[in-house]
Every structure is written in structure tokens, then in C-alpha cells.
Amino acid sequence: MRIVIAEDSVLLREGLNRLVADAGHDVVASVASGPELVEAIDRERPDVSIVDVRMPPTFRDEGLRAAIAARDRVPLTPILILSQYVEERYAGELLESGAAGVGYLLKDRVADVSEFMMALRQVAAGGTVLDPEVVAQLVTRRRRDDRLADLTPREQEVLALIAEGQSNTAIADRLFIGEGTVEKHISNIFSKLALDDAVTQHRRVLAVLAYLRG
Amino acid sequence: MANVLESSVSPRRIRWSNPLRLLFSSETWRSFGFILLTFILGLFWFIVLVTLLSTGIATVVTLVGIPLLAGTMLLWIWGARVERMRFNSMLGERIMDPYAPLPDGGLWDKLKVRLRDQHVWLDLLYLFILFPIGLIQFVIAITWMSIAFSMITAPSWFWVNEASSGWTINTLPEAIGVAMVGIPVLLALPYIIIGMVRAHAWLARHLLGSDIESILTERVGQLTESRSRAVSASVDELRRIERDLHDGAQQRLVRLAMDLGMAKEKMDSDPEAAKVLVSDAHEEAKLAMREIRDLVRGIHPAVLTDRGLDAAISALAGRTSIPVTVETDLPGRLPDAIESTAYFVVAEALTNVARHSGATSASVQARVENGVLLLDVVDNGRGGAITTPSGGLTGLADRVAGVDGMLTVESPVGGPTRVHLELPCA
Numbered sequence: 001m002r003i004v005i006a007e008d009s010v011l012l013r014e015g016l017n018r019l020v021a022d023a024g025h026d027v028v029a030s031v032a033s034g035p036e037l038v039e040a041i042d043r044e045r046p047d048v049s050i051v052d053v054r055m056p057p058t059f060r061d062e063g064l065r066a067a068i069a070a071r072d073r074v075p076l077t078p079i080l081i082l083s084q085y086v087e088e089r090y091a092g093e094l095l096e097s098g099a100a101g102v103g104y105l106l107k108d109r110v111a112d113v114s115e116f117m118m119a120l121r122q123v124a125a126g127g128t129v130l131d132p133e134v135v136a137q138l139v140t141r142r143r144r145d146d147r148l149a150d151l152t153p154r155e156q157e158v159l160a161l162i163a164e165g166q167s168n169t170a171i172a173d174r175l176f177i178g179e180g181t182v183e184k185h186i187s188n189i190f191s192k193l194a195l196d197d198a199v200t201q202h203r204r205v206l207a208v209l210a211y212l213r214g
Numbered sequence: 215m216a217n218v219l220e221s222s223v224s225p226r227r228i229r230w231s232n233p234l235r236l237l238f239s240s241e242t243w244r245s246f247g248f249i250l251l252t253f254i255l256g257l258f259w260f261i262v263l264v265t266l267l268s269t270g271i272a273t274v275v276t277l278v279g280i281p282l283l284a285g286t287m288l289l290w291i292w293g294a295r296v297e298r299m300r301f302n303s304m305l306g307e308r309i310m311d312p313y314a315p316l317p318d319g320g321l322w323d324k325l326k327v328r329l330r331d332q333h334v335w336l337d338l339l340y341l342f343i344l345f346p347i348g349l350i351q352f353v354i355a356i357t358w359m360s361i362a363f364s365m366i367t368a369p370s371w372f373w374v375n376e377a378s379s380g381w382t383i384n385t386l387p388e389a390i391g392v393a394m395v396g397i398p399v400l401l402a403l404p405y406i407i408i409g410m411v412r413a414h415a416w417l418a419r420h421l422l423g424s425d426i427e428s429i430l431t432e433r434v435g436q437l438t439e440s441r442s443r444a445v446s447a448s449v450d451e452l453r454r455i456e457r458d459l460h461d462g463a464q465q466r467l468v469r470l471a472m473d474l475g476m477a478k479e480k481m482d483s484d485p486e487a488a489k490v491l492v493s494d495a496h497e498e499a500k501l502a503m504r505e506i507r508d509l510v511r512g513i514h515p516a517v518l519t520d521r522g523l524d525a526a527i528s529a530l531a532g533r534t535s536i537p538v539t540v541e542t543d544l545p546g547r548l549p550d551a552i553e554s555t556a557y558f559v560v561a562e563a564l565t566n567v568a569r570h571s572g573a574t575s576a577s578v579q580a581r582v583e584n585g586v587l588l589l590d591v592v593d594n595g596r597g598g599a600i601t602t603p604s605g606g607l608t609g610l611a612d613r614v615a616g617v618d619g620m621l622t623v624e625s626p627v628g629g630p631t632r633v634h635l636e637l638p639c640a
Binding site for chain 1: 496499500503504507510511515516517519520521525528529531532533534535537538540
């Protein structure tokens with residue numbers, strides 16, 4: 001894949017470069033600020049961009065804004081945002097720009113190399129990946145919802161994993177159950193929450209996220 | 215601490231202990247002049263104000279009355295100002311002008327501000343009672359003075375002709391006796407005059423001045439106290455951060471470096487053992503990251519800086535293990551100090567809810583009314599929460615006091631527990 005990296009810390013930028021190069025991808029541009037990122041995405045049209053939230057000049061949510069601006073210019077360009085903290089509010093703002101091809105993960109997740117690379121590929125393929133922490137916040141906020149309370153504990157676990165963007169196979173592995181059982185849980189969840197049972201995984205994630213964000 | 219704001223200008227102190235010197239001191243005669251002037255001015259203001267006000271009120275139905283009354287008001291405000299100047303120049307008694315600066319705008323705006331100001335009416339009251347005050351003082355001073363002088367001079371009267379000066383004095387010794395009694399009467403005169411003028415000054419300070427000094431004194435006391443508490447709270451906070459870093463992440467990093475060092479040694483000789491060490495190190499590193507992240511978030515949450523109180527509260531609610539509903543009605547961003555204080559109160563309250571209350575749900579409500587942020591954290595737990603002197607909420611109470619807020623905790627046994635915060639946002 002062709003990848004753009006936006007990260008102002010040299011240490012981490014070099015680390016990310018090494019990580020993706022190691023996995024056999026091309027880093028076509030590595031930048032250290034928001035405006036440079038928008039420009040690089042416009043120029044390179046990468047398969048996916050890895051973006052740090054905090055960058056100069058503001059050191060606040062520069063990366064998030066730049067990502068949204070870049071998606072304005074290059075619609076649906078896949079972006080994976082990394083942040084020291086994940087908050088449901090930022091996730092919401094990012095998903096507003098179209099939930100397909102976005103990822104929002106804690107920086108710590110980079111340490112688990114194979115999971116991180118999988119998330120990167122999923123975002124590049126137009127999927128949605130959310131950090132379990134964000135999903136936990138979304139679910140906690142919605143937990144007073146009666147329909148959510150109707151779910152069994154197991155179904156709630158499955159729901160959270162769907163919202164993170166996990167595939168059926170991954171959910172089955174995580175919960176040590178068969179894929180058939182996962183399918184059954186999913187259709188139960190969708191009927192209990194009165195959602196249209198979407199066929200493809202991407203659309204299913206979007207449906208669950210739309211529901212969780214109320 | 216008590217005398218931070220000792221009056222910078224106090225009336226000139228005189229030596230009360232020496233009656234003879236007091237009799238010839240300038241203060242006595244300045245005070246005497248002051249009394250005469252008070253009498254004249256009191257009479258003047260009484261006549262002028264009664265005339266103008268009655269005319270104004272009588273003609274208020276016509277168009278003349280209103281401007282006449284407004285003009286009268288300006289006149290008495292000016293009159294009160296002259297009185298303040300008189301106290302200052304004649305007695306060195308500084309009376310602060312209590313009026314707030316007038317707003318920009320039309321005549322009507324300015325008039326409205328004045329009409330709402332209680333000092334305007336106190337000024338009027340003062341000018342009215344100036345007449346009785348002046349009259350009484352004048353009568354007492356003049357009478358006392360005449361009595362004293364006539365007594366002291368009794369022997370001379372006796373000498374000139376044998377008439378009496380009001381008393382029936384038949385012999386020279388009697389006249390001398392009267393004179394002897396007259397001396398203390400004369401010596402008492404300055405005390406009477408000065409005493410009356412001081413009483414008048416005291417009254418004037420309360421009617422013409424503002425209570426700003428007493429307010430300021432009290433305020434400085436409060437601020438000093440809350441400042442010292444805030445300082446010690448922040449020292450405690452730093453100590454806590456240092457300890458957390460030292461006991462947690464720092465130890466983990468040491469251990470991580472050790473494991474990696476050993477793995478490096480064993481890489482060739484025992485690759486299997488090296489693998490175990492490396493994966494241990496990996497776990498240690500991730501734990502250290504999480505610890506530092508939580509610690510930094512506890513110092514100041516990024517979401518609060520970026521998105522404000524509303525977003526930060528909902529992030530807190532989202533991270534709480536029980537469901538928390540959030541209802542906010544906030545007009546955009548509030549001042550930093552207000553936002554962060556409110557945030558930490560909510561954080562602490564929700565931590566307590568999750569840890570101790572046994573609640574199954576909680577709610578946070580925040581709204582701004584009349585420039586005051588009102589915030590409630592309520593849970594359906596068992597109640598009976600107590601605020602210990604070392605507890606988190608007590609430390610927060612100091613922080614809240616530091617921004618002039620108020621924090622109350624109601625927690626009857628059996629619940630519900632309600633943490634209520636009020637913070638002025640102006």
C-alpha cells in the first residue's frame with residue numbers, strides 16, 4: 001500500500017516509517033503538520049494515511065481537523081487517526097465526514113504490530129475501525145436505552161466488537177465461539193435493536209455505529 | 215492579618231490627655247468652625263430641598279416636574295459631594311465617594327443607574343438630617359461656651375458692677391468660687407465639640423461613604439485563606455503526581471530495560487528464553503503507557519481544552535462503569551478556571567459514585583443561570599457519604615473556594631447522594 005504518515009514527533013514518525021516499511025508498504029510522504037497533511041493527501045492520493053491528532057501549530061486537534069479537511073478535498077480518502085486519548089466526541093466528529101474508511105485508535109495499539117497492521121488494511125479497504133475504549137464510551141452512554149438492556153451479556157460483547165469494526169472471524173476467535181454462533185448473535189442483535197440486517201461487514205458496522213451514536 | 219487595610223487616612227490624632235493643650239489645639243477650633251458651617255449648610259439644604267422636591271412632586275403630572283426632580287437629584291448628589299470634600303479639607307476625614315462610574319450612553323441610562331443606586335437616597339437622607347444635626351450641635355456648643363466664659367469671667371463682672379451674670383453672686387469669694395468651677399467646664403468644651411464632630415463624621419461615613427473598605431478587608435481575608443489552601447492543594451497534587459510516576463511507570467520502565475537487557479544477552483545462547491523476556495517487556499511497556507496516559511489525563515484532560523466542559527463531562531460519563539446520563543445547557547465555552555474546576559468536581563464525584571455508592575445509575579446536570587454555573591451529580595446509591603478532611607471532595611472544595619464557588623454534598627443514609635456545585639462565571 002501507499003501510505004502517508006503525519007506525526008510531529010520525530011521518534012514516533014521514524015518508528016511508524018520502520019513499522020510499515022517492514023510490512024512491505026511504501027511511505028510516500030511523512031509530514032509533521034496539518035496543512036502539510038492535506039497537501040500530501042491531495043498530491044499523493046495514498047491508499048491510507050496514519051495521522052496523529054496533536055500536531056503543530058495548535059497541538060490540540062490539528063490532526064483531526066486536517067483529516068476532515070482532507071476528506072473534504074479528496075472524498076473518502078482512508079484515514080487512521082492515532083491519539084494519546086480517545087474520546088467519543090472526536091470519534092463522532094470524524095465519523096461525520098463519512099464513516100467509511102476511517103479509523104480511530106489509541107496510540108498504544110501501535111505496540112501490537114499485527115493487530116495494528118490489520119486495522120490499517122481494514123481502513124484502507126473502506127472499513128471502519130474504532131478503539132475499544134471509544135466503543136465502551138458509546139455503549140455506556142447508550143446503556144440506559146431499553147433496547148440495549150434487552151441484549152444478553154454475550155450479545156452486548158458481540159455488539160461492542162462489531163462497533164470496533166471486527167470481522168465475524170475475529171469476533172469468533174476473540175470469544176472462542178464458532179462463526180455460526182456469531183452470525184446468530186448478530187441477527188438477534190439486529191432484530192432486538194430494530195436495525196436493518198445489513199449483509200456486508202462494512203455496512204453492519206455503520207448501522208451499529210449510527211445506532212450507538214443515537 | 216486583621217489590619218491589612220488599616221485606614222490610610224485617619225482623622226488627625228490629637229492628645230486627649232492634655233485638656234489645656236487641647237483647648238488651644240487647632241482641631242478644637244476647626245471643629246467649632248465645622249459646626250457653624252454645618253448649621254448654615256443644614257439650614258440651606260433643608261430649605262432648598264424641601265422647596266424643590268415639593269414643587270417637583272406637585273408638578274410631576276405636568277411636564278415640568280420630571281426634569282425638575284431629576285435636576286434636584288443631581289443637585290443633592292453634588293451637595294453630598296461637597297460634604298465629603300468638607301470633611302476631607304477641614305477634618306482630614308476621608309470619605310470615599312461610593313458611586314460606581316456612570317455607564318456610557320444617554321442621559322436616561324445614566325439616570326436609571328443613579329435611581330437604582332441606594333447611595334443616592336442615602337445622600338438625600340443625609341442632607342435632610344444635616345439641619346437637625348447642625349442645629350443641635352450649634353446650640354450645645356454655643357451654650358456650653360457661653361456658660362464656661364461667663365463663669366470664668368464672673369469675678370471681673372463682679373468687679374465692674376455688682377450685678378450678676380445670670381447667677382446670684384453676692385460676694386467676691388463666691389465669684390471666685392464660680393470661676394474655679396468654670397475652669398473644668400471650659401476645659402471640657404473641646405471634648406464636647408470634638409466629640410460631637412466625630413459623631414457626625416461617623417454618621418457621615420456610613421451615609422455618604424460606601425462600605426467598600428469593610429468589604430475589601432473581608433475579601434482580602436477570604437482570598438488569603440483560599441490562596442494558601444490552593445497553594446497547599448497544588449503542592450499536594452504535585453506530590454501525588456511525583457509519587458504515581460515514581461511508583462508506577464518509572465519502576466515499570468526500569469524493569470522493562472532489565473528484561474530487554476537480559477533478552478539481548480540470551481539472544482544467541484537461549485532464543486526461547488529471550489522470546490519470553492521480550493514478550494514480558496512488551497507487556498510491561500504497554501502497562502507503563504496506560505499508567506502514564508491515565509496520569510496525564512488526570513492532570514488535564516485534552517478534551518476539556520479542545521472541546522469544553524460539555525464534551526469533557528460526557529467523556530467522563532462514558533468512562534464510568536455504571537450508566538451516567540448527562541444533561542447540559544451551557545452557552546459555549548466558559549472561562550478556563552471554571553471549566554477545569556467543574557470538570558474535576560464531576561470526575562471526583564463520579565469516581566466516588568463508582569467506587570463507594572453501590573449506585574446502578576447516576577446523572578450529571580449542568581446549566582448556567584444568571585452568570586452562575588450550576589452543576590449537580592446525583593446517584594441512586596446507598597448514601598451516607600462523608601467528606602473526610604483528606605478526601606478528594608474536600609480538596610476540591612478548596613479549589614472551588616479559590617474561584618469563589620460553593621460545593622455542597624448531601625448524602626442521607628439510604629441515598630440519594632447529591633453533589634451540588636455553584637461557580638460564578640463572570
